[in-house]
Amino acid sequence: MELSLELVLRGTLVFLRVASALAVMPVFGYRGLALPVKVGLSAFIAMLLLPMISMAGGADLSGMGLLTFIGLAVPEIIAGLVLGMTTHFIFYGVEMAGQLVGLQMGFGIVAVLDPMTETQVDIISQLQYLFAILIFLSLNGHHFLLEGLARSYLAAPLGGVTLPAGLFGIVVKLSGDIFVAAFKIAAPVMAALLLTEVALGIIARTVPQMNIFIVSFPLKIGVGLLALALSWPLLSYILQLLWKGFQGDWEKIIALLGR
Numbered sequence: 001m002e003l004s005l006e007l008v009l010r011g012t013l014v015f016l017r018v019a020s021a022l023a024v025m026p027v028f029g030y031r032g033l034a035l036p037v038k039v040g041l042s043a044f045i046a047m048l049l050l051p052m053i054s055m056a057g058g059a060d061l062s063g064m065g066l067l068t069f070i071g072l073a074v075p076e077i078i079a080g081l082v083l084g085m086t087t088h089f090i091f092y093g094v095e096m097a098g099q100l101v102g103l104q105m106g107f108g109i110v111a112v113l114d115p116m117t118e119t120q121v122d123i124i125s126q127l128q129y130l131f132a133i134l135i136f137l138s139l140n141g142h143h144f145l146l147e148g149l150a151r152s153y154l155a156a157p158l159g160g161v162t163l164p165a166g167l168f169g170i171v172v173k174l175s176g177d178i179f180v181a182a183f184k185i186a187a188p189v190m191a192a193l194l195l196t197e198v199a200l201g202i203i204a205r206t207v208p209q210m211n212i213f214i215v216s217f218p219l220k221i222g223v224g225l226l227a228l229a230l231s232w233p234l235l236s237y238i239l240q241l242l243w244k245g246f247q248g249d250w251e252k253i254i255a256l257l258g259r
Helices: 002-024 035-052 066-086 089-105 123-138 141-155 165-206 212-256
Strands: 111-114 119-122
Touching: 002 035, 002 066, 002 141, 035 141, 066 141, 066 165, 066 212, 089 119, 089 123, 089 165, 089 212, 119 123, 123 141, 123 212, 141 212, 165 212
Parallel strands: none
Antiparallel strands: 111 119
């Protein structure tokens, strides 16, 4: 009975880290997935990992009180959220790039519902986000996330999760990289639209009879969509570079969780 109780409590701790990580990871945390599917997937992964995971220091959970168990569960949830949220930073940069491009194209008032955040987002932002998800899947990024989640139990076993200052430094750095990634991705389209604005300004000065304000709307949309389509190979290249850089930072986060 004690062994069975210890196994259930240990499985619960494993499930909490896995479920909290998957809930905010790209693809796995998609709000379109039914909650029973997410819970079932988290429970299945936890069951696969459970035989390979032990408590830090060989502690016995069956003799612990409720408050002690809660003290162990909270760091597991925080660790899962940190692992999951940081994987979404690149996609936040992609969405921000789409918002910058859409605003300059004149799509600032055209919005769709983002199923991930349940908020209104720019239509170009959502288009680039979906394209980035396809690139992410083609790079087997979901495999890397699951492998990293499993390795996190080697670096930070159950009951051994720590949150050092260096961890928050990396998280802040990754959050700052959102803006860098956004401007890198949006730069080609924004440059094309800026040149279009300059050309329209010259035409307005040389041909004052032309209503540039009316002409600019379809022209900027056409140029923006054309530049967006031509820049997608560059977007794929930038995302691959960002993903390679993120992998190193994520390994550092996993290592710091156990210090």
